[in-house]
Amino acid sequence: MKQYTIASLTALLLVICVSLHAQVDTDVESFQVKAIYDEVLTHAECYEWLRGLTKDVGPRLSGSPGGAAGVEYMKQIMDTLGFDTVWLQECQVPHWSRGPKPEVARIVNSSLLGTQDLICTALGNSESSVSTGFSAPVIEVHSLDEVDERAAEVKGKIVFYNRPMDPKQLRTFYAYGGAVDQRGAGASRASKHGALGVLVRSMTTEIDDVPHTGGMWYDDGVEKIPALAIATSSAELLSEALGADPDLQIYMRSDAKMLSDKTSYNVIGQINGTETPENILLVGGHLDSWDLGEGAHDDGAGCVHSLEVIRTMKALGLSPKNTLRCVLFANEENGLQGGRKYAEVSNAKGEFHMAALESDAGGFTPRGFSLDGDRSVFERKLSKVREFNDILQPYGLSISVGGSGADISPLKSQKGLLIGFRPDSQRYFDYHHTAEDRFEAVNKRELELGAAAMTSLIYLIDKYGL
Amino acid sequence: MKQYTIASLTALLLVICVSLHAQVDTDVESFQVKAIYDEVLTHAECYEWLRGLTKDVGPRLSGSPGGAAGVEYMKQIMDTLGFDTVWLQECQVPHWSRGPKPEVARIVNSSLLGTQDLICTALGNSESSVSTGFSAPVIEVHSLDEVDERAAEVKGKIVFYNRPMDPKQLRTFYAYGGAVDQRGAGASRASKHGALGVLVRSMTTEIDDVPHTGGMWYDDGVEKIPALAIATSSAELLSEALGADPDLQIYMRSDAKMLSDKTSYNVIGQINGTETPENILLVGGHLDSWDLGEGAHDDGAGCVHSLEVIRTMKALGLSPKNTLRCVLFANEENGLQGGRKYAEVSNAKGEFHMAALESDAGGFTPRGFSLDGDRSVFERKLSKVREFNDILQPYGLSISVGGSGADISPLKSQKGLLIGFRPDSQRYFDYHHTAEDRFEAVNKRELELGAAAMTSLIYLIDKYGL
Numbered sequence: 001m002k003q004y005t006i007a008s009l010t011a012l013l014l015v016i017c018v019s020l021h022a023q024v025d026t027d028v029e030s031f032q033v034k035a036i037y038d039e040v041l042t043h044a045e046c047y048e049w050l051r052g053l054t055k056d057v058g059p060r061l062s063g064s065p066g067g068a069a070g071v072e073y074m075k076q077i078m079d080t081l082g083f084d085t086v087w088l089q090e091c092q093v094p095h096w097s098r099g100p101k102p103e104v105a106r107i108v109n110s111s112l113l114g115t116q117d118l119i120c121t122a123l124g125n126s127e128s129s130v131s132t133g134f135s136a137p138v139i140e141v142h143s144l145d146e147v148d149e150r151a152a153e154v155k156g157k158i159v160f161y162n163r164p165m166d167p168k169q170l171r172t173f174y175a176y177g178g179a180v181d182q183r184g185a186g187a188s189r190a191s192k193h194g195a196l197g198v199l200v201r202s203m204t205t206e207i208d209d210v211p212h213t214g215g216m217w218y219d220d221g222v223e224k225i226p227a228l229a230i231a232t233s234s235a236e237l238l239s240e241a242l243g244a245d246p247d248l249q250i251y252m253r254s255d256a257k258m259l260s261d262k263t264s265y266n267v268i269g270q271i272n273g274t275e276t277p278e279n280i281l282l283v284g285g286h287l288d289s290w291d292l293g294e295g296a297h298d299d300g301a302g303c304v305h306s307l308e309v310i311r312t313m314k315a316l317g318l319s320p321k322n323t324l325r326c327v328l329f330a331n332e333e334n335g336l337q338g339g340r341k342y343a344e345v346s347n348a349k350g351e352f353h354m355a356a357l358e359s360d361a362g363g364f365t366p367r368g369f370s371l372d373g374d375r376s377v378f379e380r381k382l383s384k385v386r387e388f389n390d391i392l393q394p395y396g397l398s399i400s401v402g403g404s405g406a407d408i409s410p411l412k413s414q415k416g417l418l419i420g421f422r423p424d425s426q427r428y429f430d431y432h433h434t435a436e437d438r439f440e441a442v443n444k445r446e447l448e449l450g451a452a453a454m455t456s457l458i459y460l461i462d463k464y465g466l
Numbered sequence: 467m468k469q470y471t472i473a474s475l476t477a478l479l480l481v482i483c484v485s486l487h488a489q490v491d492t493d494v495e496s497f498q499v500k501a502i503y504d505e506v507l508t509h510a511e512c513y514e515w516l517r518g519l520t521k522d523v524g525p526r527l528s529g530s531p532g533g534a535a536g537v538e539y540m541k542q543i544m545d546t547l548g549f550d551t552v553w554l555q556e557c558q559v560p561h562w563s564r565g566p567k568p569e570v571a572r573i574v575n576s577s578l579l580g581t582q583d584l585i586c587t588a589l590g591n592s593e594s595s596v597s598t599g600f601s602a603p604v605i606e607v608h609s610l611d612e613v614d615e616r617a618a619e620v621k622g623k624i625v626f627y628n629r630p631m632d633p634k635q636l637r638t639f640y641a642y643g644g645a646v647d648q649r650g651a652g653a654s655r656a657s658k659h660g661a662l663g664v665l666v667r668s669m670t671t672e673i674d675d676v677p678h679t680g681g682m683w684y685d686d687g688v689e690k691i692p693a694l695a696i697a698t699s700s701a702e703l704l705s706e707a708l709g710a711d712p713d714l715q716i717y718m719r720s721d722a723k724m725l726s727d728k729t730s731y732n733v734i735g736q737i738n739g740t741e742t743p744e745n746i747l748l749v750g751g752h753l754d755s756w757d758l759g760e761g762a763h764d765d766g767a768g769c770v771h772s773l774e775v776i777r778t779m780k781a782l783g784l785s786p787k788n789t790l791r792c793v794l795f796a797n798e799e800n801g802l803q804g805g806r807k808y809a810e811v812s813n814a815k816g817e818f819h820m821a822a823l824e825s826d827a828g829g830f831t832p833r834g835f836s837l838d839g840d841r842s843v844f845e846r847k848l849s850k851v852r853e854f855n856d857i858l859q860p861y862g863l864s865i866s867v868g869g870s871g872a873d874i875s876p877l878k879s880q881k882g883l884l885i886g887f888r889p890d891s892q893r894y895f896d897y898h899h900t901a902e903d904r905f906e907a908v909n910k911r912e913l914e915l916g917a918a919a920m921t922s923l924i925y926l927i928d929k930y931g932l
Contacts (some may be wrong), residue, residue, distance in 0.1 A: 038634045167911075168504045170861065206910060221673065265809075344481065365831070365890050367862070396833070424831050426911045444672060445892045 063262035065093025099255025122355035133253030155194035286332035293437035301363030343410035358405025529561025565721025599719030752798035759903035767829030774917035809876035824871025870921030
């Protein structure tokens with residue numbers, strides 16, 4: 001009797017071990033992944049959802065009426081998708097406004113150009129100039145360090161950050177990462193040394209007339225000087241004009257300001273897991289956008305990708321063993337309050353996100369996924385995902401190690417796997433944070449393939465665990 | 467003395483063998499390929515060349531004034547690139563014209579729609595209707611075989627080919643290949659059974675209002691009935707209308723006709739090889755386009771890609787060991803007379819093309835190369851190119867087996883390697899053979915990356931042989 005019990009326990013343990021380390025059946029799963037792609041490429045709704053989000057709702061800056069409309073629009077779609085629960089998670093978000101009058105950055109006394117308006121846009125979170133604007137000489141720099149080194153020259157001037165994104169970087173996000181400190185921290189660094197304002201070369205490798213906004217932050221205690229991005233064509237022009245007239249002055253004006261915080265929401269839908277509902281698989285993007293353009297690639301695409309994952313799983317009758325949660329985060333662009341609130345509530349509840357997958361790199365042809373996680377568990381999870389390589393490779397999807405997504409990064413302490421969806425990045429910085437980030441910039445098939453790639457990975461992780 | 471001679475010969479043979487089968491130095495060549503990419507991504511001229519070819523020259527249908535202007539424009543650029551020789555190779559090309567008046571395909575008596583114009587365009591090489599047009603009932607079919615099977619129903623009718631391109635095909639060219647027989651051979655098959663005209667659903671997976679032209683051919687002896695493509699939106703509409711009214715009639719008119727042949731030219735530039743000039747490496751695209759749009763992706767991109775290969779090799783001081791020849795072919799779209807003439811002359815001269823690389827799949831982000839060749843030598847050449855895998859893979863380039871390019875395919879009998887450049891294909895059939903194939907549809911970085919990929923492969927093949 002005792003031996004029988006031990007044998008039973010051994011058998012049970014064996015079953016558990018096999019189920020925990022189930023061998024990936026590449027043939028069977030390739031067939032299933034093909035079915036996922038077929039479903040998405042013939043019945044996807046993500047493109048039409050994106051049309052509504054961009055054309056009917058439009059820009060969705062945190063705290064703006066458009067931001068609130070985006071929440072309502074996406075919740076209404078979620079309500080049709082057969083989730084077990086759909087809810088709004090309240091959070092307080094900053095409410096920045098560009099102000100009523102257009103920003104101005106004007107060369108006023110160039111021997112080459114005479115008076116010349118530069119193409120500009122206020123940086124997000126930046127504060128206004130005096131209402132009449134002001135004129136000052138300009139110092140061109142190429143790094144934050146250069147501002148420190150030339151501190152004596154900075155006082156009373158406008159600091160012009162003109163280090164370009166490196167076109168030689170094959171991955172444009174690396175080039176962005178190599179230049180964006182000028183936008184984020186440039187005003188504080190310049191203000192510390194008595195500058196009156198900053199102009200920042202737009203974050204793109206192209207030379208064009210499109211100014212790119214984006215988040216900036218003031219360090220505690222610094223004077224909040226105005227900060228504008230200028231189009232790369234204007235940056236080239238200004239640099240040339242300064243070469244001819246080092247004492248040239250710029251007239252600068254901005255009405256931008258931070259208003260009081262507003263209430264916004266993460267929009268969340270959940271399908272309860274059938275076997276291990278305590279393990280959560282998150283798929284998401286961020287619902288807020290900048291006030292320019294329509295927030296199509298950034299990040300309407302990520303939002304509709306995430307909803308399409310749910311629609312497709314439902315359409316194929318793939319009931320997840322683990323809880324599948326779709327989260328459309330608030331306020332990624334200028335505060336990350338949505339992502340922070342989500343992690344705070346999740347941690348307080350003692351939840352465990354086995355994996356979180358964010359799409360926030362645009363709706364382009366998929367190239368793979370970038371994996372991140374707590375060092376103590378990462379290697380094992382990485383090698384588990386690499387077991388899917390032979391299934392994903394025919395779709396042009398590769399697994400790499402790197403960042404995941406801003407909104408899901410606060411979940412890292414739960415020691416699950418964090419995953420960033422990685423589409424082709426070549427066109428992203430033509431549109432990023434500009435008036436050009438419109439529905440028309442998104443290709444239907446490319447968008448759909450992103451949703452199919454994400455659904456496939458979520459399906460495989462749900463089935464085989466991590 | 468005799469032994470010394472044998473030793474010398476052995477050593478010489480060893481040197482020859484090593485040079486014939488030189489080991490690919492992946493570290494060194496990765497460095498060189500990075501230099502190629504850096505050069506192209508910072509100094510490429512291909513995008514501006516394409517702007518001139520599309521905006522100043524415009525559409526370049528064989529035999530048209532635009533076709534002649536394209537030859538002159540590209541020759542003038544070639545003359546600046548430091549070739550050893552630049553020449554025009556004469557060939558006779560068909561001269562098809564859409565005619566003075568717009569094509570018409572009109573539903574005349576639908577109970578659903580009343581009178582309704584369909585969005586249409588004459589297929590290339592097709593002949594006119596009677597000048598007043600005609601009305602006839604319509605039979606909808608989904609294959610050439612169905613026309614044979616329903617031969618009794620076809621006589622006196624307009625045959626409407628409505629089999630869509632399969633959106634489930636990940637590679638859109640496969641979906642195109644699966645549907646394009648309707649466009650190319652549909653009129654002949656229908657005419658054989660007494661049809662009066664054909665309408666063909668446009669070759670795209672999207673449902674939109676953009677009609678796609680493209681080549682069609684009449685079999686010897688058939689009545690040359692008119693042939694129009696209709697936009698996919700119109701195809702859906704017509705199919706629905708036929709469901710309600712099987713006896714519905716279409717009024718159809720076309721002025722299209724084939725005129726007498728014209729003289730055109732392949733535009734060719736050559737850098738003589740420094741070591742084995744008898745081995746030719748060809749890089750090319752086709753210079754003609756359809757009369758709609760500006761021939762930007764098809765195939766202005768391939769032409770400027772090819773020129774950029776030369777500019778980059780020159781800029782980096784990479785003198786080819788083998789003869790490097792750039793060929794911009796005439797008349798790919800509706801006759802292939804340029805490719806045929808080129809092979810005919812080359813064969814007559816006893817030339818050997820060690821490799822020929824054609825770019826004719828658009829200016830999108832590169833995904834790799836597709837290899838083809840005479841069976842007797844192909845496996846060896848394929849395995850040689852696969853030795854470059856570790857160098858090319860970081861750039862997202864993979865080597866596959868498949869087709870190469872229409873213009874270079876007549877060179878197959880020379881038993882060299884034929885290579886097709888393979889960019890991402892997801893957006894190609896949004897533009898292919900339409901008025902939308904304009905300069906604005908081409909992204910600068912994507913175009914440049916294609917040129918960098920092609921230059922890298924040409925450099926490696928030149929250095930290591932095949």
